Amino acid sequence: xxxxxxxxxxxxxxxxxxxxxxxxxxxxxxRVLDKGIVIAGDIRINLLDxxxxxxxxxxxxxxxxxxxxxxxxxxxxxxxxxCRARRGELADGRGELADGGGELxxxxxxxxxxxxxxESVLQTGDERRDPA
Amino acid sequence: xxxxxxxxxxxxxFDGALPEDLRGIAGEPPRLLSHGDLVAVVxxxxxxxxxxxxxxxxLEDLDWLTGTxxxxxxxxxxxxxxxxxxxxxLATVCRxxxxxxxxxxxxxxxxxxxxxxxxxxxxxxVKVYAETPAPEADTxxxxxxxxxxxxxxxxxxxxxxxxxxxxADAVSRRLHEELSRRAEAGMLHRPQQAQLSKAPGQNVLNxxxxxxxxxxxxxxxxxxxxxxxxxxxxxxxxxxxxxxSFAGEESDR
Numbered sequence: 143x144x145x146x147x148x149x150x151x152x153x154x155x156x157x158x159x160x161x162x163x164x165x166x167x168x169x170x171x172x173r174v175l176d177k178g179i180v181i182a183g184d185i186r187i188n189l190l191d192x193x194x195x196x197x198x199x200x201x202x203x204x205x206x207x208x209x210x211x212x213x214x215x216x217x218x219x220x221x222x223x224x225c226r227a228r229r230g231e232l233a234d235g236r237g238e239l240a241d242g243g244g245e246l247x248x249x250x251x252x253x254x255x256x257x258x259x260x261e262s263v264l265q266t267g268d269e270r271r272d273p274a
Numbered sequence: 275x276x277x278x279x280x281x282x283x284x285x286x287x288f289d290g291a292l293p294e295d296l297r298g299i300a301g302e303p304p305r306l307l308s309h310g311d312l313v314a315v316v317x318x319x320x321x322x323x324x325x326x327x328x329x330x331x332x333l334e335d336l337d338w339l340t341g342t343x344x345x346x347x348x349x350x351x352x353x354x355x356x357x358x359x360x361x362x363x364l365a366t367v368c369r370x371x372x373x374x375x376x377x378x379x380x381x382x383x384x385x386x387x388x389x390x391x392x393x394x395x396x397x398x399x400v401k402v403y404a405e406t407p408a409p410e411a412d413t414x415x416x417x418x419x420x421x422x423x424x425x426x427x428x429x430x431x432x433x434x435x436x437x438x439x440x441x442a443d444a445v446s447r448r449l450h451e452e453l454s455r456r457a458e459a460g461m462l463h464r465p466q467q468a469q470l471s472k473a474p475g476q477n478v479l480n481x482x483x484x485x486x487x488x489x490x491x492x493x494x495x496x497x498x499x500x501x502x503x504x505x506x507x508x509x510x511x512x513x514x515x516x517x518x519s520f521a522g523e524e525s526d527r
Binding site: 169 | 278281284324325326329339340343344346347360361362363364365366367368369373376377380381384385388399463464466512515518519521522
């Protein structure tokens, strides 16, 4: 069962509307990578590395085609549509061509800077990391 | 082979058992590890995958990531039908059971507080898609004879889609406003490209709502009642999810 359009609902808690095993992978990844409780286990990888991974997925460094196939290439949406839709401002701007692109470029730049920061932190961590 | 403990979720002790055929990461059956008044749901994973060094490489492998994410969600989903789990972020790993107990001790105050806040709630996802006319082929900018032609074409494309977008925006706002009122909390995610679900159209609203379990049917009926009858707009509902989107503290959401 995949996501489906709304259908009649029988009484009681409906068993599943696409939150099952075959759910949209983008739905799953945005939850298991971006949400959920963050707490460090003994294998200390999940904080910076996961943030880095999430950002990389956004920037399509990992793999453009695969990411597209997974439906998580939101970063290259039509910027005017996605940015405004996100902020609920879709109807406010009319016929602008340059504006949205600038926003996307800005976000891109910000994420690139964050990657550089994270990578330098991780490298420092590697050097300090106790091999035992 | 060196085994580590993968932690899927933290719950309160609950009646009932995990489904016997439930399998987690690498096909391992998850089990419950009780510690004080909390339960961690764990399974054994190989250090070859989840050790510090290999894990960093594995996370870059999108096929591996896909399988792991689906297995993680599969266990959390099974828990959601039994109790209210607090899902942990993907790849929370301890060395052994003592490590898991330490994790429960470290996070105890936060777990208890969050479990109280989310007890009896589930998350529903609501998305709106707009099916706009496709842009005129995928011609790159260079193929327009002049920059002015390119801009003109883009402008006219945009105008033709504007009507649908405005409608999609109005419907999304109304839906989000109404559903936020119905739900205990609402949250907007980034819109998705929908290649994977093969759903046609452009995702314009991608929202999650926190709803008491027993109010779910009424919530779904509300979504259904708000479904737009205009052509070109589609509403999709997913759930019930564990309350992933609401598990973080206010401050880090």
